[in-house]
Amino acid sequence: MLRFVAISLLAVSLAHxxxxxxxxxxxxxxxxxxxxxxxxxxxxxxxxxxxxxxxxVDRGGNLQAFYRDRFAGxxxxxxxxxxxxxxxxxxxxxxxxxxxxxxxxxxNQVQHNPGALLVGGGVIIESQGQLVGGIGVxxxxxxxxxxxxxxxxxxxxxxxxxxxSLEFD
Numbered sequence: 196m197l198r199f200v201a202i203s204l205l206a207v208s209l210a211h212x213x214x215x216x217x218x219x220x221x222x223x224x225x226x227x228x229x230x231x232x233x234x235x236x237x238x239x240x241x242x243x244x245x246x247x248x249x250x251x252v253d254r255g256g257n258l259q260a261f262y263r264d265r266f267a268g269x270x271x272x273x274x275x276x277x278x279x280x281x282x283x284x285x286x287x288x289x290x291x292x293x294x295x296x297x298x299x300x301x302x303n304q305v306q307h308n309p310g311a312l313l314v315g316g317g318v319i320i321e322s323q324g325q326l327v328g329g330i331g332v333x334x335x336x337x338x339x340x341x342x343x344x345x346x347x348x349x350x351x352x353x354x355x356x357x358x359x360s361l362e363f364d
Contacts, residue, residue, distance in 0.1 A: 239348070
């Protein structure tokens with residue numbers, strides 16, 4: 196009887212395996228596009244009078260582009276990378292995550308995830324509905340709220356410069 200159950204389970208598993216896709220493709224940004232977004236985010240903050248660090252990660256959370264303005268604080272490189280990684284990893288802008296945490300709509304443990312940084316300034320980058328990475332900016336003072344951070348506004352300005360490439364390539 197046990198042997199029959201094991202064979203039946205194996206047959207069902209194999210039948211379902213045929214329906215599953217074993218390979219898939221996904222969109223990814225070129226280094227040039229990631230660098231362009233990072234550079235323009237830095238320029239947007241600089242135009243506003245802030246010296247920042249900017250990081251762009253790919254969809255796997257790997258650092259793809261990084262800039263640090265010469266007067267950005269020593270904490271800004273790591274903070275920008277963590278913001279970009281957090282937005283990408285949680286598939287949510289970090290300002291929104293911070294707001295959700297403050298309201299208690301996400302578990303308190305989320306903020307203790309190694310590498311996660313739930314403060315404004317990390318923004319997801321999407322292309323044709325697919326997540327392709329995240330951008331993090333660090334160094335500008337906070338805005339009126341985490342969701343309205345100056346860092347976040349600079350990150351969105353960097354994305355705006357590459358938006359056409361994200362949608363039409």
